[in-house]
Structure formats: C-alpha cells, structure tokens
Amino acid sequence: MTLGMTPTPFVSTKEHDANLAKLLRGYTPAQGFDALYDACGQLRPHWHEFLHGFVAQGEESIRQRVNEVQRLLHENGLTFKGRDAHSTARHWSLDPLPLLVTNGEWAEIEQGIQQWARLLNAVLCDVYGEQKVLREGWLPTGALFQHGWWWPACHGTLPDHGAALSTLGMDLICDTYGQWRVVTPRTQSPLGAGYALENRIVLARSFPRLYRDAPLRRLAGALAEGHQTLRALGAGHREHPNVVLLTAGPHSDGYLEHAYLASYLNIPLVEGQDLVVREQRVWIRTLGGLTPVDVILRRMSDAWCDPLELRADSILGVAGLMQAVRSGQVHIANPIGSSIIEHPILKPFWPRLCQTLLGESLLMKCAESWWCGEPEGLERTLQELPQLVLYPCTEGAGAIHAAALSDLDLESLKASVLERPDKYVAERPMASATAPVFDMEHQQLVPERLSLRLFASLDSSSVEHGAGEVSYNVMPGGLVWVGEPGQSAFQSSVVKDLWVLADQPQPHVSPLRQASAPLVVTRDGVDLPSRVADSLFWFGRYGERLDNRARLVREAFVRLLEQDQASVVDPSLNSLLRILGHGSITTSDPAARFGQSRGCLKDEIEATGPAGLMTLAAAVKRNAQAVRDHLGDDAWRLISNLGNELAESHSAMSGRRACERTITELAAVFGLCNETMPHHYGWRLMDIGRFLERCQNSLTLLSNALIDSPADESAGAGEMMLAATDNFTAYRRRYRSELHPNALLDLLLFDEGNPRSIGYMFKRLKRQLDRLPQPNSSSYRSEEQRLLILASSRLQLAACRCSRSCRIARFSREQTGAGDSAGRAVGTVGSLIGCHQQ
C-alpha cells in the first residue's frame, strides 16, 4: 500500500472491470429509486468512480481491511449501550462502503435541515415563551400539554436572544421517488454524532487510500464550529466560559458516546452529582472546591434535570438548575423543555407551522400524518387503520405499527382510538429507496433500505450578534444504518459512514482543532471533579482486589492440578480455600475432595457474589467507564477486554490460564496508567486505592501464614504467600530454599524496597497523601496522614524488636502487634479517604 501524497489515478483495467462486475453480480434493486443505479439501469457516475477505487484494492485486501474495521470498532468499545447495564457488546458491524451523497443532493438536504432547525427553534420559543401559535389555535393545545411532554416549569426560561435550540439531530430517509424526507427531529439528546465520527476515523484508518484524498467533506470542522457556538453561548458571562457535558451517567444510553464527545471537544464530562447550584449559579465540585460553570451541553432527559422543579424523584439531576437558568447564570444546550419538539402531536402541523412562523413553505417534507381528534382525521384513520402507524400522545408510549398487529390487537387499538381520538396521531408510513451495502460473507453488494441521522448546530453568529437572524450549520456527514424508517439505530446490525462528495479533494483535518482564540495553558489541578476522583480511587481498589484474588485462585488451581486425584492432599490448598472464604473440605475420599475443590474454584470465577472474579472485573470496568475521559486509549482497550477469558474457562486448566491472563492484563492496565496518565490528583487517588487494597490483602495473607494456620499447614502457607505475591524468586535469591518466618517477615513486612511489602506500601501511601490538596490549605497534618505515621511507627518498632530476638513464637506476636495496628491504620485511612473527598 502506498502512502504517497499524490493520488494514484484509478485505472480502469480489465481486471478491475471483472472485479467490479463480480462485486455487482447479485445487486438487484427493488422497485423505485435506487442509489446505485439510475432508472435506465446505469451505474450512477459518482458510484462508478468510487467502486473502481474500491475494487482496485483487491479482494483479499478488502477482506483483511473489513476485518480490521470490525476489530477497531470493537476495541474502541464505543458501544451503543442498551437498557441492560450488563450488556456491553455492540451488535453492530460497520459497512466499509459509505453512502455517497453528491454535492447537489447535499445542497438540498442542507437547506432543508437548516429550515427545519429554524422552524423547530421557532416552535420551541413559542411554546415556552409567547405562546402565540397556541393562543391562535394552530395546534391542538390540549394534546400538546400532555403530562410528561410539557413542563410548566420551563415556561419563560428560554434565552432572550431567540436562539434556543443549539443542537439538533434529524432522522431522514430517501424515499422510493428519490426525495429526501424527514422521519423525526431529535432535540433532546441526539445520539450519534460521536458514532459518526468514530465510524469515519475507523474507516479512514482501515482504508487510508480510499479516504485520504477522497473528494469528501470532512467532519472535524463542523464539530469545531459546534464547540465555538457553545463558547459563544457563555460569552456573556466570562471571557473564557467554562463548558461541560452533562451526562445521565454510565448506565444511560450512549454514555460512552458522551465520554467520546467530551474528550473530542475537550470539555469536562460531568454527572448531576458533580454539579451544585449555589447563589443561583452552577458550580462543579472539584477537589479544590467549587468552579463556576457557564454552559452545559446536556445529554440528560428534560424530566430528570432538576428535582426541585421537574421530576421530584430524580437523583440524576441538579437541584436548583431551573432557577440558575432563570437567573441567566447558566446556558443549557439544548434548553430544558426541548423534548416538546419530539411530541407526536406536532407531526401533522409542521407544514402549517412553517408557513405561520417562518412565512415559508416547508422544503423537506415529512410523512403524511393527521390528528385523530378532528372528525375527518378519525374517519380516515378508521378506514386505513391496518396500513397506518399510530402515535399515542401519552407519556412513554411508542409508535404502534398497525400492520404488525394481530386481528385482536387491531380491534383493541381501534377501540382505544374511538375512545380517545384526541390522544392519537396517525401517519402513513414511508418507504425508503434501496442503496448498496457490502455483504462481507459473499464479497458483493446487496440493496438495503437505509435510515440516516444528520446533525445541525446553531451558528455562533446567531448568538454573538444578539437577536436577529438565527442560522444553523449542518455537519457534512452522519450516522447511517440499515433499517426501515422509524426503526432505531439501536435495533440495527449494520451501520455506515456518510460521504458528502466535494468537487475536489479535501484536506485532512486533525481532531485537535486549530486555535481560533488565544489559549490559556492549563495543567490538571484541583479542578478535578470529586466524583472522578472517587471513581479513580475505586478503580484502583477493585483492580488490586481482582489482582489479589486472581492470584490466589491461580495458586489454588496450580495446586489442584499438581496433585493427583488419588494422592495425599496438599494442605496449602485447604488454607487457600479458607482464605478465599470456603469452608474446609473434610471428606477423606480423594476423588470427592478433588471434585469439591474444583467446584469451589469454579465458583470463584463464576460466582455472582461480591467477591467473584467476574463481579470484580465488572466493577473495574464500571469505575473505568465512569472516568473514560481520563484513561488513555490503550488502557481502555485492555479494560474493555478484561476478564473476557474468565467467562470462557470451563476447566481447571483454562481457569488457571484465565487467571494468569487477568493478572497480566491488570498489570498492563495499571502500567499504562502510570506511564500515560498525567500524575494529577486523580492518578494519586487511584494509586492510593491500589496500595490500600494491597496492604489489606497482604496483611490477611501474612496473618493467615503466620498466625491462623495450623502447625502442619504453616510452611505451605508461607510458600503460598510468596507465590501469591510473586516474591518466590526474590526470596529464593536471598535465602536459598530455607523457609524461615523471620526472613518472610522481613521481605513482606519490613523491606521498604520491595513493592510487595507493607513497609513499601506505607511509604508510597505517605508520598501520595502528602501531595493531595489539604482542605483550607491547613498546614496541620490531615487525619489520614497522622494515622499513617502511627501505623508506620508501629511497623518500624516491630521491625526493631524482631531483629533483636530469635524466637519464632515471639515474632508471631510482634507481627500480630504490628499487623494489627497496620490493619487498623489501613482501615481508618480507607474511610478517611472517603471523607476527604466529601
């Protein structure tokens, strides 16, 4: 593959022609418009050129690249997360073939969406502002005011400059006549811009030659413009407004996209609990105190934003947010209340509203629909019912496709419509045109029906120049998926990139945009949100806990495999099982013992309890997800795959291997964190989490080996302790093969040069604690620092006594003393870290 800067012209050789014919052999479009072939059955010119370039890569190369695309997509892990918090797998594959849109077509689409954006903005402003269209009876107002759609608290809270709607998603299709049509506008939290961007990046990386110099419009510019608008919205407050992205949290749809966008736009990703309203302004809680927020890019549904004025049972929102908006101290994009634009009752009235509010006729039509609350509408609905889609105007109700209903359900639908016709909107479904999708298995093109989501954002000039013209920019690209109109991208299995063709090759734009204003150089500091610090702390703790447990389970598997089923039982296996929390196995039958031990270990991997390896791996992932924007891409890639092998291990052998793999993966994750994360306070808290956890685990092991074990097990327990901490070789190097408790204590308790010893861990914790910001910049030592000093001194005292005496029995007591105080200290330090963050 060449990476030359001059594009190689696509040569139409015979071989290419043959390949092209092969690619197209199975492509038989349905009736109506097709994107690939014109009405005369001729390949459309822009497709002709593109497909030549595509086949020029050769069949094998295409196959490899297609696999590469799926791999990259999986690794980036930008999954469209469904409602089920446990399902992290995306069932998407990314089609290597983009959907091509010509310059001319795009001009039409762009104009259409711009008009729609202005229309939606005007309607939103009217509904929560002047209410002119409502007063004059242009809309069935009663249905519009349905609870769950309309929020009385939003009335009068929209910005004065008349540009309320800042971002917008539009779902479109190309119908069977080749006309672009609107399926539905998305104003509340339009998912997909991040996915569109990701798809573009993944494809450009896998098909560099196709993408590098292709005459297609680039996406980066549009996103930069969107960011510019967000800053402009906050410009009234301060010269450098603080913009944040508010997400509903790791359990919400599209959380990873929120994290991706936040990181791409370089703005903090926050959850409701990160924000607080004081003095009618919004602040972000950070380790160093409160920092003001000027603009919120909102990815949380209206209802949940403020428990004071909207849904009182919301625990996601920020109390007092509406008042902060009302007082003009914060700008929210889109404003709270925007969901009203998605109200189905508006569907039939868009053309009329466009005429009334903008004085223009609607350029890009939507599906034909009508309100059943009018007699003629009801009559028509009853006549055509089996072919229609019905939208109930009640909270949380989805579209009803009458064609998919049984006769019985159809009858009951009819009865419901007759009962309350004013609560229904009927729509005549649209049919989409066919367009080519690459069939990866057969290496040929097949016709499919596609849906698109495009994105528009307010032009910053609309805000900067005050009230006046409101205008929007449309991102020249978007998310395309295989699916009938109205079907969500969530339900689709194939997504595509969208190419807007330009007249000439477009330069590649870096994701780090060119600065348009002077930049203040910043470092990570005390502005780290407290929640992020908390998640990093727990990320560290769970990671270390998983590591410790995986090591113990691994040792248990090793011992289980080493012993023959009939032979004498290794006593250390018993003590391992005890540490892991299983009762002693008392049966004397060797086969039964083996079976029982294996059962216990299998449980360790699969158990859904709090200490199961899979549970711990899930906890690591969950905390990592919550701080996605703080982790490097390499570390993230490892985390997404963490523990996958555990799920697939079904034998003692594979169980051991899976544990080993998990240990290595964790080491790699934390190694990458140490090497690539800036060492800010969040990193320090992650490290504190890890070493606190390690302290606790090591002390449990030590106390088991030296105090709790029966005499016949203690030697085995010592050996196991060394193995579990991977200090076996270190010990052997120092002391040869003699196992002496004194030596064990020195290596694992006192030796400050050994990362596996308590002494080292205390030293490291002290260094990290000393570097954390102190509340009110007090020069006194914090409680956790004092406790740590206490624990370290006890440990050192115990070390002194140990070295003076030789009697093993005494070591154990001394060790108990030191261990206990260390343990207490660790416990208190742990709880104090928690306090510290609040």
Add this chain to the structure above:
Amino acid sequence: MIYRLRHTTRYEYASMVTLCHSEARMLPRQLPWQHCDESEITIFPITVSRCMHTDVFGNRVLYFSLEEPHQSLGITIDTRIRTSARPAPVDNGRPWRSSLALSVGCQERLDTAMVSVDSPLVVSSDSLRDYALPSFPEHRTALEGVLDLNQRIFNEFSYDPGYTTVATPIDDVLLNRRGVCQDFAHLMIGCLRSLGFPTRYISGYLETLPPPGQPRLIGADASHAWLAVYLPESGWLELDPTNGSLSGEKHIINAWGRDYADVAPLKGVMSGGGSQHLTVSVDVEPLGETSSPP
C-alpha cells in the same frame, strides 16, 4: 371581608442540612375579587438567594436557598387581604355536551388547554366518568351538572383526615368514599376532565368559625383546596366539594394549577438532614367587613 393571613411552615431536621433549595407558592394571587397588600416574608435562617417569578399559571413563586449548615427552616408569610363576592354564575341554557363544543377565545384556549388533560396526580378514567355521569343527563346544562356533582360528592363522601395522604390515588378515594379537601378536589377534577371540562385545582384558605361560645384559636386554621371549572359562555366557576358549596368571600385563593403538584405551598430539595419534622400553622384572622386602615 378583610383578613390578616399568616401561614407558617417550619421544618426541624434530625441532622445538619448543608444546602437547601426551596420554592414557595404561599403568596396569595391578585384577583378582581381578592386584593392583597404587600406580604411580609420572614425566612430563617438567613437566605442567600431570594427571587420571585410568576409561573405559567400566573402564581407568584418565591425561590430561596439556604447555603449555610442549618438544622431547622421556617417561613412565615403575613398578608392583609380584602375579598369580595365572585361574579354570579351564568347558566347558558344549552345542554352540557353542546356547551363543550363551543369555541373559546384566545386566552381561554390557552388557560383551558393546560388544565384539560391528565396531570401528575389526576389521571382521568372510566370509573371517574361513570361516577360523574349520573349528574349529567343529556338535557342538563353544564352549570346544573357541575352543581349536582358538587353536591353528590359532599353527600356521599365522608371527611376523614386520618385516611389519606398526599400520595393516595383518586381511585382509592372513589372506592372508599372518604378523604380530605385535597382528595375531593382531585376527585371532582378527574370527574370533570373525564367528561371534557377543563378544570383547575385551587389551593387556598378558608376562614373557619369557632364553635358557638368559644374564642377563636390562633393558628388552628388549615390550608384548603377546591377547584374551578371552565363553563363556556360563563367562565370559571369555583366549587368547593368538601363543603358542597360555591366559593365565596371566606375563600382566599393562594395559587392554582393542574393539581396539587403544581401548587404545593412549599417544596424543597436539601442535602443532608435525615428525618424531618414538619409543623404548619395557618391563621385566618378576620379584621372586619370593610376596608379600614390597620
């Protein structure tokens, strides 16, 4: 009538509250038949932010926040109010169904639309409609119908303060035939909306008279709730199903909305606090029949 109205709400918390945002709808509305002098507002401890706005229903809303640690919160609104009789209802003489079909003016269209559909606490249902229908034979006028329904609720339901809470659904109230003023208002709103009448919930106060021969007890009054239905060609008619009457000079209107959730006198979200103890004291003190300087 002239009244001095004092409404005090006080919260005591088991543990410290570090931050509290509140919204009070305790400032009586200015209406043609209800003139309010400026209210005296006392809030303790000291508030950081205090801000007034008017909500979409026209109620005055007082937002305030307490941003220092505190263990109790008190708010008192003291207002001098002059009330007069409501305009007498007009019967348009049409059968009620044909009244419902009449078109209305612009402002009315908006005001009625907001209170004609389901709301957080009032969801119309078949059982509500079935309960209401006997009051609305086809030939009856809307006015006759609503008066009859008002009377039926008064007669058939018993006032039982211990029986319901704010969260009791109206279907339970309908089934068990007991509740308090708020329940009866919600119930009648549900009945009327099920038939298609726009109906608003009203929160306010009612002067209560002491038993004969006993002095008036200060602070023993309570908030009251009733409703107003929109009758085409006549306008909004206030009905008090708890007392089986229309509202009069003794009814002081605080706020109105779709249901109680829109007009709760005091709402708050706080950090910390633990369990809480609430005391409310309402005093409607009659000052005389005519306007005179205090």
